Structures are given as structure tokens and as C-alpha cells.
Amino acid sequence: MTEKLYYDHDIRECEASVLACRAGENCFEVLLDRTVIFPEGGGQPSDTGSVGGAAVSYAFEDGHDVWHRCARAFPVGAKVTVRFDEQVRRDHSQQHTGEHMLSGVAHRLYGCANVGFHMAEDYVSVDFDRPFTQAEIRALELALNEAVQRDEPTTYAIVDAAELDGMELRKRAKGLTGEARIVYAGGVDSCTCCGTHCGRAGEVGFVKITSFMSYKGGTRVFFLCGMRAVKAAMEEARLLDAIARRFSTKAAEAAQAVVKQGEELTDARRVLKKRTEELFDYKAAEILRDAPKAGDVSVAVTLGEGLNMAELGMLCESVCKKGKAVVVAMSENGGQLLYRMARAEGVKLGMREVCQAVNAMTGGKGGGRDDSAQGSAGARSETAEIRAQLEAYLKSRLKPA
Numbered sequence: 001m002t003e004k005l006y007y008d009h010d011i012r013e014c015e016a017s018v019l020a021c022r023a024g025e026n027c028f029e030v031l032l033d034r035t036v037i038f039p040e041g042g043g044q045p046s047d048t049g050s051v052g053g054a055a056v057s058y059a060f061e062d063g064h065d066v067w068h069r070c071a072r073a074f075p076v077g078a079k080v081t082v083r084f085d086e087q088v089r090r091d092h093s094q095q096h097t098g099e100h101m102l103s104g105v106a107h108r109l110y111g112c113a114n115v116g117f118h119m120a121e122d123y124v125s126v127d128f129d130r131p132f133t134q135a136e137i138r139a140l141e142l143a144l145n146e147a148v149q150r151d152e153p154t155t156y157a158i159v160d161a162a163e164l165d166g167m168e169l170r171k172r173a174k175g176l177t178g179e180a181r182i183v184y185a186g187g188v189d190s191c192t193c194c195g196t197h198c199g200r201a202g203e204v205g206f207v208k209i210t211s212f213m214s215y216k217g218g219t220r221v222f223f224l225c226g227m228r229a230v231k232a233a234m235e236e237a238r239l240l241d242a243i244a245r246r247f248s249t250k251a252a253e254a255a256q257a258v259v260k261q262g263e264e265l266t267d268a269r270r271v272l273k274k275r276t277e278e279l280f281d282y283k284a285a286e287i288l289r290d291a292p293k294a295g296d297v298s299v300a301v302t303l304g305e306g307l308n309m310a311e312l313g314m315l316c317e318s319v320c321k322k323g324k325a326v327v328v329a330m331s332e333n334g335g336q337l338l339y340r341m342a343r344a345e346g347v348k349l350g351m352r353e354v355c356q357a358v359n360a361m362t363g364g365k366g367g368g369r370d371d372s373a374q375g376s377a378g379a380r381s382e383t384a385e386i387r388a389q390l391e392a393y394l395k396s397r398l399k400p401a
């Protein structure tokens with residue numbers, strides 16, 4: 001059995017005796033008669049620290065025993081000094097106490113329950129059993145930080161588990177027997193808990209809700225406390241400043257500048273589309289003028305540069321509107337060969353079949369319907385040969401019977 005000294009906020013280290021020591025995976029597992037190192041439990045990760053000067057990477061509970069994964073072995077009976085890593089403990093206690101306070105404030109404001117908690121080295125999240133609006137999340141974040149500012153103490157009560165049913169608590173663990181530990185965190189929460197906590201709400205420092213999403217009919221809220229929140233706020237400020245500088249404006253006006261540029265881009269695209277249509281109208285006339293014929297059908301194979309799939313579609317449409325034609329429009333774009341094909345009304349040849357032929361000539365992939373199809377291949381050097389081969393293929397397929 002290990003005496004658990006990690007619940008006392010004032011104890012930083014202790015002397016202990018080694019009760020057992022066994023080989024673990026790349027470590028030695030050391031059982032002590034007392035410890036200040038918190039073992040993983042209740043969703044809170046293990047402390048790190050040292051035993052007799054040897055690093056402890058992890059501690060875990062087995063019944064009433066706490067085992068420490070140590071860098072070296074100790075003889076049974078050895079007297080050792082046990083310390084925990086204060087920075088790691090502070091960080092874990094801040095995230096954990098922040099979770100209590102977030103859950104307590106959410107329960108008070110919205111009557112919702114915390115139904116899941118995840119604490120990792122790089123993120124912390126809580127699942128609530130109701131949906132939230134953006135405005136509610138903002139109100140929750142504000143009320144939570146007000147509670148942190150009030151700096152009320154965290155207090156504990158040890159009661160018999162049988163008494164829990166009659167008590168008013170936000171949450172109680174199920175199936176507890178014997179002694180139960182109740183934590184009253186930062187003046188806004190009450191629940192059974194075996195983790196380590198900040199002594200006062202103010203030690204949580206700052207809680208930042210970073211995002212939230214719908215999850216199983218409720219909401220998953222991601223948040224950070226203490227230095228994690230400070231670092232996240234600094235990084236966001238840096239990114240916002242970079243955007244603001246890009247737009248030669250102040251940070252407060254950056255969002256508006258991004259929206260405005262988005263609107264301008266939409267307008268510019270609209271104008272570009274109209275002008276491209278006009279340009280393709282001229283181009284279509286030129287293509288048809290130069291295209292060879294198979295019977296009364298023009299065989300229009302074009303090869304351009306920098307056109308995207310939508311633009312190739314517009315070009316095909318322009319050609320088919322102007323004359324009885326089969327058109328295959330190809331373009332080299334971003335290291336790819338894109339192609340699109342269409343037929344004018346009254347032409348029988350199926351474009352799916354033409355697409356398969358182009359796929360075979362280019363080593364590409366694509367398909368479509370009888371009246372239009374599209375595909376792409378890797379960049380090709382012999383595009384002029386492909387074009388000639390394709391023209392010959394189309395002429396032979398369109399030859400009057």
C-alpha cells in the first residue's frame with residue numbers, strides 16, 4: 001500500500017522506502033510506501049518526477065499501490081527522496097481544474113452535463129450533452145474566466161460513499177465504495193474526483209475555448225488553460241497580425257478586409273468568365289475555320305496551355321454551338337494534360353468512346369456521357385503526335401458509311 005501525499009498542495013517532496021522493484025519495459029517499476037508523484041487516473045495523465053535522483057517517466061496505480069517507472073533499479077528497503085516535476089504538475093492541474101470549472105459553469109448556465117473528458121499533451125476537450133450556439137460558447141468562456149478571476153479556493157470533503165446519493169453534486173462517480181473524495185473546484189463545481197487540482201481558481205490563469213463541434217447530438221468543446229492558453233493566444237495574435245499586414249490594415253479590421261477581398265474575387269471571377277466566353281466565341285470560329293472535315297462534321301482538336309477543366313468545357317460548348325462538330329479540347333495545366341470532349345447536335349459518335357481512345361493515347365483516365373466526357377493524364381512531351389493521331393482516329397470514326 002502506498003500513502004498518497006500528492007493531494008496535499010503544500011508537499012513538494014517526500015522521503016520514502018522501496019517496497020518492491022521489478023524489471024519493466026525499458027525501465028524498472030518501483031513500488032514505494034509513500035509518494036508525491038500522481039499516477040495516471042480519472043482522465044488525468046501521470047506526473048513525471050524523480051525517485052532517488054532517477055527519472056520517473058510514468059506512475060500508475062494497482063489497487064492501493066503506486067508503481068513508478070524508473071530509469072534505474074533500487075534494492076528493497078532503500079530510502080529515497082521522491083519529487084514531482086512542478087511544471088508538468090502545474091500544467092496538468094490547470095487543465096484538470098479548468099475542466100471542472102468549465103463543466104460547473106456550463107451546468108449552472110445551461111443545465112448541461114459533461115459526458116466525456118479527454119486530456120492529451122496537446123489538447124483538452126469536454127463533451128456536453130447539448131448543442132451550443134457561437135454566442136452561448138462566448139458567454140460560457142466569459143463567465144468561466146470571470147470565475148477564474150474571482151480566485152475562490154478549491155476545497156475537499158472526504159465522505160462515506162454511501163452518503164453521496166443524498167448530496168447535491170454536479171457529478172458523482174458510479175459504484176464508489178468506502179471513502180469518496182469530493183472536490184469543490186474554484187467555487188463553481190462539485191464532484192467526486194481523484195485528480196490533482198489548483199489550490200485556487202486564479203492558478204488556472206486563463207481559459208481559452210479554442211473551438212467546438214457537434215458530437216453525438218451534443219457538443220465537443222476544445223479548450224486550453226494556463227500557459228497552454230497563453231501560448232495559443234500569442235500564436236493567434238501573430239497569425240492575425242500577419243493577415244492584417246498583408247492587407248495593410250489594423251488587426252481589428254483584418255476579418256473585414258478578408259471578407260471584402262473575397263467579394264472582390266467573386267466579382268472578378270464573374271467578369272473573367274464573361275470575357276472568357278466572349279474570347280472563346282472568337283476562338284471557336286477560328287477553330288471551325290481551320291478544322292478538317294469528315295463528311296459534314298468538323299473534326300476540331302485543339303491544344304492549349306493553362307486552361308482548366310471548366311474553361312475547356314466552355315470552349316467545347318462554344319464550338320458545338322457554332323457548327324456541326326466533334327471537339328476535343330486539350331490543355332497542359334500544372335504538370336497535367338487535361339482533356340474534354342463534346343459533340344454538336346446531330347453527331348452520332350459517342351464521347352465516352354472517344355474519351356477511352358484519348359485515355360489509351362495519353363495513358364490517362366477519364367469518362368463521361370455520350371454527349372460529353374473528360375479526363376486527365378500526366379504531362380506528355382509528344383502532344384503534337386497525340387493531336388495528329390486523335391484527328392486521324394476521329395476522321396476514321398466519322399467517315400460516312
Ligand SMILES: [Zn+2]
Nearest residue numbers: 183193194195
Ligand atoms: Zn478533479
